[in-house]
Amino acid sequence: MTEQERLELFMERIRRGEKIEATDWMPDEYRQLLIKLIHMHAVSEIMGAYPEKEWVPKAPSLRRKLAIMAKVQDEMGHGQLLLRVVEDLAKPLGKNREDLIEDIYHHRVKFHNVFHMEARTWADAGVIGWLVDGAAIINQASLLSTSYGPYARVLKRICAEESFHMQHGENIILALAMGTPEQKRMLQESLDYWWESLLFFFGPPEVTPAAERMLYYRIRTLTNEELRQKFLDKYVPRILSIGLTIPDPQLHYDKELKRWIYTMPDWEKFGEIVKKNNGPKSRERIELRRQAHEGGRWVREAMLTKTAV
Amino acid sequence: MMSADGKVEYGVYEVFVQKSHADHHVHVGSLMAPSPDLAMQLARENFLRRDSAVNLWIVPREYIYTTPYSSDFFAREMDRKYREVGGYTENGRLWRLFKEKTLTMEEIVSHIEET
Amino acid sequence: MESAEQAQKNEAYLLALRDLLYQLADDELTLGHRDSEWLGLSPDIEGDVAFSSVAQDEVGHAVFYFELLHELGEKDPDRLAFARDLSERKNAVLLERENGDWAYSIARHFMYDVWDDLRLEALTESSYVPLAKGAIKIRREEYYHLLHMHSYFVRLGQAGKEAKKRLELAVKAIWKDIGGIFGFGVYEQKLVEFNIITKPAEELKQRWVKRMQQAFAEAQLTWPDSWEPVQYDGRRGEHSPELEQLLQTMSEVYRIDPTARW
Incomplete structure (x- = not known):
C-alpha cells in the first residue's frame, strides 16, 4: 500500500466516524496535532491545580476544606489520565513522562490562560470552580466525540468527575451570593476580575491553520467561537440570575444573528499570557512545577532502585 | 528501570x-x-x-497481548441467528396454538427467587 | 457509656473524654492540613493523587472527632477547627512542623500512623461506645496509610545514597519531637481508669518501639538512641510558632466573618 492509499483509508475511517487507536497507523500530522492538544490539556489540568491549591489551606469550613482538596486532587488525576494518552502517542518519538513535564518549564508547552492568573480571594476560588471549570467542561464535553479513541475514553471519565466539580463550584458561589453584603461584594469583584479571562479561555475567534487541521481530522468538532457561544448560552443567564453584573455593557444576545455579542477582549494580551508565559502568576507557578519535578527526582530515582526483598 | x-x-x-x-x-x-x-x-x-x-x-x-484493531480477526458476516434468542421469534406464535407462552430465562430466574 | 447524654452526667469522665477527643481531632486535622500542602508538589503525579486521599482521610477523621465533641456540648465542628486559640490545641507538636522534604513527610507520617494504629486499637473497646465504633472504622481506613507510608519509608532507606541520607536527617529531626506523640495528656490516668482508652500510654509506646525497630531494620536504618524530652508538650497546649502560622493561614477566610455561611 502506498502512503497515499493509507492516508485515504485513514481519512475514510475518520469520515465514517470511526475511532483511531494508539496502535493504528496514523499520519504524522494527526499524531503531532493530538500530542499538541492533549499535552496542553494535561498540563492545563496540572497547572490548574495551583491557583486553587493556594486556597486549600484557607478553605473556610471543614466541608469546604475536604471538597476543595478532592477537587484539586481530581484535576491532578485528570492530568494523570491525559498524560498517559500523550505518553503512548509520544513514545515512538522517544519522549516519556519526564520530558513531557520538563516541557512545562522549558516553555515548550502552553497551558490555559486562566491558570496564569492570580486567585486573590476565596470568591476567586469559587469563580474558578464555577465558571473556569464551566468553560473547561464545555470544552471537554465537545471533545467527547473526538476521533482519537484513547482520548475519548479518558474524557468520558473526566466528564463524569467534572459533574461533581460543577456542583462544588455552584455551591460555593450560591453561598456567597446568598451571604452577607461583604460576601456579595467579593463575588462581584471576582467576576469583574475573571470575565476577560473567561472570554480568553476558548481562544481567538479566527480559525487558525492548526485548528482547521484538527477539525479536518475530527480531533475537535467545534471552533473556538462556537464553544464560547455555547458557554455564554449556558452561563450568562445563571450569572445574571444571582444578581451579578457582567462587566461588559455590550454583552447581549442578538436574536437575528442567533449569537452573543460581546466586547472583543485584547487578544494581544492573551498572546502575551499564553504564548510568552507573561501572565501575573505564570513564572511563579511554572517555577513551582519545576521545583516539584526536579525536587522530587531523588525520590523517583530511589523508588526505582532494585533492592533485596 | x-x-x-x-x-x-x-x-x-x-x-x-x-x-x-x-x-x-x-x-x-x-x-x-x-x-x-x-x-x-x-x-x-x-x-x-x-x-x-x-x-x-x-x-x-x-x-498484554492484543489483536490489531482493523483486521478481519473479528469478522462475522454471515447469518448466525440460529444461535441467538432473536432467531426463534416463531416460538411465540407456535405456543399460542397450544394456549401457552414462550418460556424465558428471566421468568425462570424470578420464579426461583420467589419464596 | 452508650451515649453523649450519659457521658455528660459524669463530670470527671466528661473532662477526660473531651481532652482525649481534642487530642485525636487536632492530631488528624493538623497532619491532614500539612499533607494537603503537598498537593501539586509530590514527586510524581500518581503519587500526588494518592497523597491527597491520605490528607482527606485525616481531615475526615478530625471531622468525626469534632462531631463527637459537639455532641458532648462543645461548639460546632467548624468553630472547634477554625476558632480555637493556640493554647487550646492538643495535637502533638511533631504533626504541626512544616513538611520539610519528602523524606521528612513520609517518615513523620509513617511513625505517627503506627502510633495512631496502636492508639486506635486501644480505643476499639473504649467505654465510650460512640468512640469505640468510630475507632473501628477509622482504623480500617488507616490500613492503607500504613501500607503506603511503609512502602516509601522502606524503599527510601533501602535505596541508599541521597535518599537514605535524607531519611536519616529526617529521623534525626523527628526524634526532637517524637516524645510528644506518646501519652494522652493531663488526664492520662483517668482515661485508663475509666476505660475510655484500654491500654496505658507506656505500653503502647513499648509496642510502637518494637514495630518501628522492625521497620528501621527493613529500611536498613540504624535505630537512634532514645529521645530527649520535648521542648513543647502539645498535649498540654504548648506549641511551636509553626502551628501559630498554620492556624493563621487556616482561619484566614473563616475570620473575615465567623458567623457567615461560606
Whole structure:
C-alpha cells in the first residue's frame, strides 16, 4: 500500500466516524496535532491545580476544606489520565513522562490562560470552580466525540468527575451570593476580575491553520467561537440570575444573528499570557512545577532502585 | 528501570477493577509506577476515589497481548441467528396454538427467587 | 457509656473524654492540613493523587472527632477547627512542623500512623461506645496509610545514597519531637481508669518501639538512641510558632466573618 492509499483509508475511517487507536497507523500530522492538544490539556489540568491549591489551606469550613482538596486532587488525576494518552502517542518519538513535564518549564508547552492568573480571594476560588471549570467542561464535553479513541475514553471519565466539580463550584458561589453584603461584594469583584479571562479561555475567534487541521481530522468538532457561544448560552443567564453584573455593557444576545455579542477582549494580551508565559502568576507557578519535578527526582530515582526483598 | 540516557522511567501498568464478586475485572486505564506494589497502591487512588471495588489487578503493559484493531480477526458476516434468542421469534406464535407462552430465562430466574 | 447524654452526667469522665477527643481531632486535622500542602508538589503525579486521599482521610477523621465533641456540648465542628486559640490545641507538636522534604513527610507520617494504629486499637473497646465504633472504622481506613507510608519509608532507606541520607536527617529531626506523640495528656490516668482508652500510654509506646525497630531494620536504618524530652508538650497546649502560622493561614477566610455561611 502506498502512503497515499493509507492516508485515504485513514481519512475514510475518520469520515465514517470511526475511532483511531494508539496502535493504528496514523499520519504524522494527526499524531503531532493530538500530542499538541492533549499535552496542553494535561498540563492545563496540572497547572490548574495551583491557583486553587493556594486556597486549600484557607478553605473556610471543614466541608469546604475536604471538597476543595478532592477537587484539586481530581484535576491532578485528570492530568494523570491525559498524560498517559500523550505518553503512548509520544513514545515512538522517544519522549516519556519526564520530558513531557520538563516541557512545562522549558516553555515548550502552553497551558490555559486562566491558570496564569492570580486567585486573590476565596470568591476567586469559587469563580474558578464555577465558571473556569464551566468553560473547561464545555470544552471537554465537545471533545467527547473526538476521533482519537484513547482520548475519548479518558474524557468520558473526566466528564463524569467534572459533574461533581460543577456542583462544588455552584455551591460555593450560591453561598456567597446568598451571604452577607461583604460576601456579595467579593463575588462581584471576582467576576469583574475573571470575565476577560473567561472570554480568553476558548481562544481567538479566527480559525487558525492548526485548528482547521484538527477539525479536518475530527480531533475537535467545534471552533473556538462556537464553544464560547455555547458557554455564554449556558452561563450568562445563571450569572445574571444571582444578581451579578457582567462587566461588559455590550454583552447581549442578538436574536437575528442567533449569537452573543460581546466586547472583543485584547487578544494581544492573551498572546502575551499564553504564548510568552507573561501572565501575573505564570513564572511563579511554572517555577513551582519545576521545583516539584526536579525536587522530587531523588525520590523517583530511589523508588526505582532494585533492592533485596 | 532507567532508560539508556539515564532518564528516570517508571513502568506502565494497566489497571483492572472488579466491582463486585458477581463481576469480572474490567480495564479502567493505566498508570506509571516504580514497582508493582506501588502500582497497586497508586491504582486505588487514581482509579477508585469514588467507586467501590472488591479486587484490583495491575498488569505490566508488556504482558498484554492484543489483536490489531482493523483486521478481519473479528469478522462475522454471515447469518448466525440460529444461535441467538432473536432467531426463534416463531416460538411465540407456535405456543399460542397450544394456549401457552414462550418460556424465558428471566421468568425462570424470578420464579426461583420467589419464596 | 452508650451515649453523649450519659457521658455528660459524669463530670470527671466528661473532662477526660473531651481532652482525649481534642487530642485525636487536632492530631488528624493538623497532619491532614500539612499533607494537603503537598498537593501539586509530590514527586510524581500518581503519587500526588494518592497523597491527597491520605490528607482527606485525616481531615475526615478530625471531622468525626469534632462531631463527637459537639455532641458532648462543645461548639460546632467548624468553630472547634477554625476558632480555637493556640493554647487550646492538643495535637502533638511533631504533626504541626512544616513538611520539610519528602523524606521528612513520609517518615513523620509513617511513625505517627503506627502510633495512631496502636492508639486506635486501644480505643476499639473504649467505654465510650460512640468512640469505640468510630475507632473501628477509622482504623480500617488507616490500613492503607500504613501500607503506603511503609512502602516509601522502606524503599527510601533501602535505596541508599541521597535518599537514605535524607531519611536519616529526617529521623534525626523527628526524634526532637517524637516524645510528644506518646501519652494522652493531663488526664492520662483517668482515661485508663475509666476505660475510655484500654491500654496505658507506656505500653503502647513499648509496642510502637518494637514495630518501628522492625521497620528501621527493613529500611536498613540504624535505630537512634532514645529521645530527649520535648521542648513543647502539645498535649498540654504548648506549641511551636509553626502551628501559630498554620492556624493563621487556616482561619484566614473563616475570620473575615465567623458567623457567615461560606
